[in-house]
Amino acid sequence: MTGGSSTEGVAGAALVQPSPWFEARRVGKRFGSVVALEEVDVAFRPGEIVALIGDNGSGKSTFVKIASGVYQPDGGTLLIEGREARLRSAKDARQAGIETVHQDLGLVDSMSIARNFFLGAELRRGPFLDLTRMERETRKMLVEIGLGNLRAVGQEVSRLSGGERQAISIGRAVAFQKRMLILDEPTSALSIKETETVFEFIRMAKVRGLAVLCVMHNLVQVRDIADRFVVFWHGRKVADVANTGQSEKELAEYILEGKLSELGIERSSLDTGTLRALMQE
Amino acid sequence: MAPTPAAAATVSSRGDTSPAPPGGSQPVAGGWQLAASSALTRLLRQRELGIALVAIILFVLFSLLSHGTFDSVQNWAAIGSATAELGIVTVGVSLLMVSGEFDLSVGANFAFAALVMALMIHDGYPPLEALGADIGIGIGVGLLNGLVTVMLDIPSFITTLGTFFLWSGVTLLVTGGQTVTILNPPGVLTALGGSVSGQIRAEIFWWLGAGLVIGLLLHRTVTGNWLFAVGGKRFAARETGVPVVRTRVIAFVICGVLAAFAGAVQLGHLDSMSASFGSTYQLEAIAASVVGGCALTGGRGSILGAMIGTVVLQMLDNGLILSGVSPYWYESVVGVIVIAAVALHVRIGRLTRGAEQ
Ligand SMILES: Nc1ncnc2c1ncn2[C@@H]1O[C@H](COP(=O)(O)OP(=O)(O)OP(=O)(O)O)[C@@H](O)[C@H]1O
Ligand SMILES: [Mg+2]
Numbered sequence: 148m149t150g151g152s153s154t155e156g157v158a159g160a161a162l163v164q165p166s167p168w169f170e171a172r173r174v175g176k177r178f179g180s181v182v183a184l185e186e187v188d189v190a191f192r193p194g195e196i197v198a199l200i201g202d203n204g205s206g207k208s209t210f211v212k213i214a215s216g217v218y219q220p221d222g223g224t225l226l227i228e229g230r231e232a233r234l235r236s237a238k239d240a241r242q243a244g245i246e247t248v249h250q251d252l253g254l255v256d257s258m259s260i261a262r263n264f265f266l267g268a269e270l271r272r273g274p275f276l277d278l279t280r281m282e283r284e285t286r287k288m289l290v291e292i293g294l295g296n297l298r299a300v301g302q303e304v305s306r307l308s309g310g311e312r313q314a315i316s317i318g319r320a321v322a323f324q325k326r327m328l329i330l331d332e333p334t335s336a337l338s339i340k341e342t343e344t345v346f347e348f349i350r351m352a353k354v355r356g357l358a359v360l361c362v363m364h365n366l367v368q369v370r371d372i373a374d375r376f377v378v379f380w381h382g383r384k385v386a387d388v389a390n391t392g393q394s395e396k397e398l399a400e401y402i403l404e405g406k407l408s409e410l411g412i413e414r415s416s417l418d419t420g421t422l423r424a425l426m427q428e
Numbered sequence: 429m430a431p432t433p434a435a436a437a438t439v440s441s442r443g444d445t446s447p448a449p450p451g452g453s454q455p456v457a458g459g460w461q462l463a464a465s466s467a468l469t470r471l472l473r474q475r476e477l478g479i480a481l482v483a484i485i486l487f488v489l490f491s492l493l494s495h496g497t498f499d500s501v502q503n504w505a506a507i508g509s510a511t512a513e514l515g516i517v518t519v520g521v522s523l524l525m526v527s528g529e530f531d532l533s534v535g536a537n538f539a540f541a542a543l544v545m546a547l548m549i550h551d552g553y554p555p556l557e558a559l560g561a562d563i564g565i566g567i568g569v570g571l572l573n574g575l576v577t578v579m580l581d582i583p584s585f586i587t588t589l590g591t592f593f594l595w596s597g598v599t600l601l602v603t604g605g606q607t608v609t610i611l612n613p614p615g616v617l618t619a620l621g622g623s624v625s626g627q628i629r630a631e632i633f634w635w636l637g638a639g640l641v642i643g644l645l646l647h648r649t650v651t652g653n654w655l656f657a658v659g660g661k662r663f664a665a666r667e668t669g670v671p672v673v674r675t676r677v678i679a680f681v682i683c684g685v686l687a688a689f690a691g692a693v694q695l696g697h698l699d700s701m702s703a704s705f706g707s708t709y710q711l712e713a714i715a716a717s718v719v720g721g722c723a724l725t726g727g728r729g730s731i732l733g734a735m736i737g738t739v740v741l742q743m744l745d746n747g748l749i750l751s752g753v754s755p756y757w758y759e760s761v762v763g764v765i766v767i768a769a770v771a772l773h774v775r776i777g778r779l780t781r782g783a784e785q
Binding site for chain 1: 659661
């Protein structure tokens with residue numbers, strides 16, 4: 148499924164481009180001497196799935212953490228609906244309507260599934276936690292993602308398999324989603340069938356008009372889901388293009404462009420094998 | 429904000445790995461064993477169970493060995509009031525341990541706060557004001573521990589090792605090592621640690637009250653949920669929007685307040701205070717918490733467990749004497765019990781979590 152590409156003619160491009168819901172402008176972040184992000188501009192529109200791709204360490208997760216309020220950018224601005232937004236914490240981002248599945252899943256192993264599900268957004272009854280309602284809602288969510296029969300919500304997350312954890316983390320973000328859904332390599336621990344499930348969630352978020360940012364490593368899978376590709380190289384954005392049915396090789400070329408020019412290799416002289424080898428490095 | 433599950437699709441990501449046990453149509457015995465073992469697992473999942481077993485075994489043992497003096501009402505009133513001060517300190521220490529931190533300054537805080545309170549009463553300040561100063565010192569000591577740990581980003585073990593020496597030194601400076609005695613204890617002191625009826629003293633109720641309030645806070649409120657999250661996996665807590673810094677500092681403050689309050693209770697009990705009182709509490713409180721099921725690495729533990737842990741330590745102290753064993757054995761036995769109890773908790777945890785690490 149490719150997005151937007153089938154619109155005929157030049158008029159199509161100008162036709163319906165909703166204004167961005169979330170925008171990063173000239174965002175930068177360093178860790179000591181490491182420049183993780185440099186002057187990055189990306190815009191996210193309602194109902195559009197943006198796939199963020201790039202080499203290991205190219206700054207994808209750093210960008211995700213800035214967009215979700217976990218890290219503060221050193222420079223640049225974030226805009227929500229055109230207005231400057233300060234996301235001082237993950238709580239600010241969640242309140243603004245941004246839900247995130249982090250690469251480390253954001254789960255506390257020593258806590259129950261239900262407590263994890265509502266972590267940072269606990270249900271209360273007076274001054275106390277409403278554990279009964281939290282467990283009931285969590286059970287509903289487990290049924291929806293197909294873990295209903297298998298798992299008791301009072302169980303510690305430490306007992307779950309990698310795939311189950313990922314499902315819980317995604318289920319949580321999907322359940323709370325409001326305006327934007329961010330997923331950092333959500334399918335890395337999943338089988339093909341489970342990946343298709345996650346893609347179904349992502350497409351549903353798109354249909355409901357959410358802006359979606361999805362970090363992906365797998366260049367074959369990402370072509371099925373993305374409307375647009377944003378490519379990072381060493382903390383900089385090196386490509387931002389609509390999904391027009393590019394091949395896996397073309398995507399790899401975007402990712403490796405920075406490296407190729409460093410090495411002085413002509414892009415046209417590459418074959419898929421060399422690309423794969425470069426990707427492995 | 430209630431979740432609005434968006435997904436209408438019924439997805440079976442894992443549904444195909446059927447959990448149905450192969451023994452579904454087996455003889456009744458198999459099913460019964462399965463049910464019994466899952467009930468046992470559920471029971472064992474209560475963190476308090478291991479320590480409760482230890483307490484019961486010690487109780488039976490000492491009752492037999494002491495020829496009826498150990499399990500008398502008077503003796504338990506004595507155990508209760510001897511447990512109370514350390515018990516109040518331990519309630520705070522165990523909450524702090526759940527959040528993944530230590531406080532080695534509780535003993536110094538205990539003595540310093542109570543000595544200031546004693547001096548103020550001695551010098552004619554209103555007793556409630558003196559109690560306020562005690563609590564204020566507890567807040568200040570806890571706040572300092574928390575802020576230094578968070579802002580300098582150093583292990584709390586180090587911060588509180590430093591503040592332990594700091595406040596011990598200040599206490600000696602202020603008192604010159606003297607014991608402060610209050611000859612006509614005011615009502616406030618009686619309410620804190622006086623006799624309620626016979627051997628039963630007020631401090632038992634302060635201990636139980638502190639346990640109830642802090643137990644509810646830790647296990648049943650949002651703040652408690654955050655304490656577990658911060659101690660279990662700090663970065664995940666941050667990623668979900670838990671105010672990590674505030675939660676960590678709150679834990680230090682609660683621990684500091686309870687240590688200072690325990691000092692006030694001690695003063696109420698003895699009507700005198702010395703810089704050396706409570707000087708071993710930091711280690712005993714950690715021992716009691718660990719015996720009661722608090723994980724040294726944070727994220728796991730219970731207030732009830734820590735309270736039973738404190739009673740177990742006190743039972744040892746008291747029971748050894750009544751059984752005619754030299755009281756000098758106490759510390760050695762505590763050492764063995766700490767190791768045995770943690771080994772037990774680890775095994776129970778593995779059993780119930782099904783982990784084989
Ligand atoms: N907390 C941190 N402290 C120091 N350096 C960091 C930190 N987080 C990221 N970095 C560095 O910033 C750079 C970008 O890292 P980031 O995690 O954003 O990459 P990524 O594109 O998500 O990589 P991957 O595909 O491996 O997940 C790397 O060089 C990394 O070492
Ligand atoms: Mg990453």
